[in-house]
Amino acid sequence: xxxxxxxxxxxxxxxxxxxxxxxxxxxxxxxxxxxxxxxxxxxxxxxxxxxxxxxxxxxxxxxxxxxxxxxxxxxxxxxxxxxxxxxxxxxxxxxxxxxxxxxxxxxxxxxxxxxxxxxxxxxxxxxxxxxxxxxxxxxxxxxxxxxxxxxxxxxxxxxxxxxxxxxxxxxxxxxxxxxxxxxxxxxxxxxxxxxxxxxxxxxxxxxxxxxxxxxxxxxxxxxxxxxxxxxxxxxxxxxxxxxxxxxxxxxxxxxxxxxxxxxxxxxxxxxxxxxxxxxxxxxxxxxxxxxxxxxxxxxxxxxxxxxxxxxxxxxxxxxxxxxxxxxxxxxxxxxxxxxxxxxxxxxxxxxxxxxxxxxxxxxxxxxxxxxxxxxxxxxxxxxxxxxxxxxxxxxxxxxxxxxxxxxxxxxxxxxxxxxxxxxxxxxxxxxxxxxxxxxxxxxxxxxxxxxxxxxxxxxxxxxxxxxxxxxxxxxxxxxxxxxxxxx
Ligand code: ADP
Numbered sequence: 001x002x003x004x005x006x007x008x009x010x011x012x013x014x015x016x017x018x019x020x021x022x023x024x025x026x027x028x029x030x031x032x033x034x035x036x037x038x039x040x041x042x043x044x045x046x047x048x049x050x051x052x053x054x055x056x057x058x059x060x061x062x063x064x065x066x067x068x069x070x071x072x073x074x075x076x077x078x079x080x081x082x083x084x085x086x087x088x089x090x091x092x093x094x095x096x097x098x099x100x101x102x103x104x105x106x107x108x109x110x111x112x113x114x115x116x117x118x119x120x121x122x123x124x125x126x127x128x129x130x131x132x133x134x135x136x137x138x139x140x141x142x143x144x145x146x147x148x149x150x151x152x153x154x155x156x157x158x159x160x161x162x163x164x165x166x167x168x169x170x171x172x173x174x175x176x177x178x179x180x181x182x183x184x185x186x187x188x189x190x191x192x193x194x195x196x197x198x199x200x201x202x203x204x205x206x207x208x209x210x211x212x213x214x215x216x217x218x219x220x221x222x223x224x225x226x227x228x229x230x231x232x233x234x235x236x237x238x239x240x241x242x243x244x245x246x247x248x249x250x251x252x253x254x255x256x257x258x259x260x261x262x263x264x265x266x267x268x269x270x271x272x273x274x275x276x277x278x279x280x281x282x283x284x285x286x287x288x289x290x291x292x293x294x295x296x297x298x299x300x301x302x303x304x305x306x307x308x309x310x311x312x313x314x315x316x317x318x319x320x321x322x323x324x325x326x327x328x329x330x331x332x333x334x335x336x337x338x339x340x341x342x343x344x345x346x347x348x349x350x351x352x353x354x355x356x357x358x359x360x361x362x363x364x365x366x367x368x369x370x371x372x373x374x375x376x377x378x379x380x381x382x383x384x385x386x387x388x389x390x391x392x393x394x395x396x397x398x399x400x401x402x403x404x405x406x407x408x409x410x411x412x413x414x415x416x417x418x419x420x421x422x423x424x425x426x427x428x429x430x431x432x433x434x435x436x437x438x439x440x441x442x443x444x445x446x447x448x449x450x451x452x453x454x455x456x457x458x459x460x461x462x463x464x465x466x467x468x469x470x471x472x473x474x475x476x477x478x479x480x481x482x483x484x485x486x487x
Pocket of ligand 1 (some may be wrong): 140156163164202203204287
């Protein structure tokens with residue numbers, strides 16, 4: 001096992017990794033930018049060291065500096081979390097050359113899967129159905145035109161090296177193809193450094209369903225069931241759950257096995273996610289995410305398997321701690337991403353200072369948060385405050401529990417999207433499990449629902465005694481108790 005692990009990330013995921021290290025008895029090292037000097041994760045690690053300015057490009061993305069800190073601190077492994085350097089083959093390769101274990105797949109596999117067109121080809125070879133589209137990158141307008149004609153409009157143009165939903169363009173008809181292609185090339189080049197674009201058929205309102213896989217160095221490739229991540233805004237996930245209401249036990253077993261084996265066949269090692277779109281009863285491969293994902297806790301809640309510990313075990317050469325036949329899906333879990341953003345103002349980010357953070361508790365609740373009592377949500381990074389995850393014996397109980405937890409959640413100081421989550425948890429279609437990636441666009445009453453919940457809450461609060469009265473009452477009780485008299 002490793003002597004020490006450097007955590008090359010920040011916020012809630014850094015804390016998640018540090019927690020796994022502590023439970024495994026492995027000392028951890030946090031690295032932090034100037035913006036994160038007082039952040040909770042720097043206090044939870046055994047050691048922490050500054051890595052420069054707030055701008056990620058000079059701190060969390062600074063490969064030579066992170067390698068240097070790993071060496072200096074005597075770390076023999078690096079956990080990259082998600083985002084930042086997590087799927088960067090150059091970083092994995094720098095770790096490999098420095099003799100530090102990168103907790104994730106090899107740089108070669110990261111390179112292969114980072115090219116989404118190559119990944120599509122590999123998966124197809126292994127019998128995995130892909131969304132109809134190009135087998136290679138688009139070679140100009142005429143090529144794009146003939147592909148579009150073959151598969152039919154609407155189509156979606158995607159950057160081959162892309163991620164985070166950035167730069168994807170939907171094209172409804174041929175008239176728009178030329179302009180869309182030009183701008184897609186531009187975005188692909190400027191944002192991802194690879195000016196390559198590919199085409200997929202644009203599926204109408206599919207579900208997003210993904211399989212969690214674990215592959216160890218001894219050839220065990222297993223899956224931990226699926227997550228449904230159809231509640232998205234601008235292709236970014238907001239609510240995830242496991243299991244999916246659309247997946248039968250049989251489908252889970254066959255698709256899960258296929259996904260795990262396909263990853264194993266390209267030499268994948270570690271935890272990963274094979275993402276699919278699901279439409280009219282069919283799965284279509286999207287991409288492999290070669291890292292731990294934001295939404296991994298829902299899988300942990302229903303399987304009882306600690307995915308981060310599995311990553312660390314696998315990286316150190318140990319086998320997965322479970323075999324496929326022992327993986328059981330029990331109950332239902334839902335995750336709401338609590339972001340500092342205003343859902344009533346088109347989800348504009350609202351970074352700032354949190355005055356108080358009082359997360360919900362009680363049965364079946366898990367909070368993965370990067371903040372404590374009073375903390376800052378810096379404007380430089382993702383505006384995530386925490387992930388609220390609930391477990392219930394079934395989906396209905398999980399929804400009721402999530403409603404209760406969202407009601408209890410107090411965050412003062414910054415606006416958050418809690419109101420949005422509350423509206424979704426009360427939404428009829430959501431409750432029925434009738435989901436699709438266009439859910440937010442098509443459920444036009446969500447804004448009204450949020451306003452209604454906000455009004456209801458305000459009326460409730462107004463009925464409560466004023467805070468100053470409360471304070472006076474508490475002072476009177478304390479004074480009476482001190483004098484030994486009943487208040
Ligand atoms: P990224 O890696 O940038 O996140 P993905 O390929 O994983 O991009 O797609 C993200 C989301 O975009 C999907 O969950 C889905 O909502 C939408 N999407 C992607 N491809 C298609 C498609 N071919 N048809 C319909 N929606 C799509």
